[in-house]
Amino acid sequence: EVHLVESGGGLVKPGGSLRLSCAASGFPFNIAWMNWVRQAPGKGLEWVGHVKAKSEGGTTDYTTPVEGRFTVARDDSKNTVYLQMNSLKTEDTGVYYCTTGYASTWYYWGQGALVTVSA
Amino acid sequence: DIQMTQSPSSLSASVGDRVTIICRASQDIRNDLGWFQQKTGKAPRRLIYAASSLQSGVPSRFSGSGFGTEFSLTISSLQPEDFATYYCLQYNSNPFTFGGGTTVEIK
Numbered sequence: 514e515v516h517l518v519e520s521g522g523g524l525v526k527p528g529g530s531l532r533l534s535c536a537a538s539g540f541p542f543n544i545a546w547m548n549w550v551r552q553a554p555g556k557g558l559e560w561v562g563h564v565k566a567k568s569e570g571g572t573t574d575y576t577t578p579v580e581g582r583f584t585v586a587r588d589d590s591k592n593t594v595y596l597q598m599n600s601l602k603t604e605d606t607g608v609y610y611c612t613t614g615y616a617s618t619w620y621y622w623g624q625g626a627l628v629t630v631s632a
Numbered sequence: 633d634i635q636m637t638q639s640p641s642s643l644s645a646s647v648g649d650r651v652t653i654i655c656r657a658s659q660d661i662r663n664d665l666g667w668f669q670q671k672t673g674k675a676p677r678r679l680i681y682a683a684s685s686l687q688s689g690v691p692s693r694f695s696g697s698g699f700g701t702e703f704s705l706t707i708s709s710l711q712p713e714d715f716a717t718y719y720c721l722q723y724n725s726n727p728f729t730f731g732g733g734t735t736v737e738i739k
Contacts, residue, residue: 615721
């Protein structure tokens with residue numbers, strides 16, 4: 514059975530940092546591209562960033578509003594992907610989901626972690 | 633960045649209706665497009681990938697079509713469990729981008 518479990522969400526002040534984790538099981542994590550997607554309260558979905566499989570370079574890409582502040586990283590030995598969020602802004606508030614890659618025939622997603630940035 | 637324009641933003645329909653949602657890309661994305669369904673308070677679920685391939689486990693009343701810049705998601709006979717918000721996503725070029733969403737409501 515496949516599981517993607519996000520953790521690390523919570524309340525943080527503007528300018529602060531938070532690290533989300535997404536623990537995966539039940540599929541070949543090492544060949545999966547891993548994405549982070551977020552949703553602000555009452556708004557639509559926004560792709561945040563991804564990390565490619567190490568066999569494809571392990572590189573990362575980000576949406577413009579988070580470039581330079583957020584970092585996606587993976588630890589294949591732990592089947593875990595991370596989202597390090599620095600210099601947080603109130604507009605970063607929302608639910609953050611980790612998902613597998615979009616080009617694959619198989620696709621999995623987590624249930625989300627709530628991040629609230631507020632003074 | 634590639635802009636994904638989804639229409640309509642909302643629609644009202646009855647059980648049994650045929651429903652079509654359109655997504656237009658600001659530039660050619662080949663068939664690198666997925667469709668997602670999200671119910672209130674739940675994580676989004678993928679319905680379609682590669683523009684027209686049905687995700688395993690998704691009912692066959694859902695279908696996708698298109699290539700290049702214009703795409704559509706069709707529900708052939710709307711069921712009560714289909715009332716939700718639908719999003720398209722292009723994964724052809726970084727940064728990946730979602731459409732604004734289409735909320736399907738009960739008439």
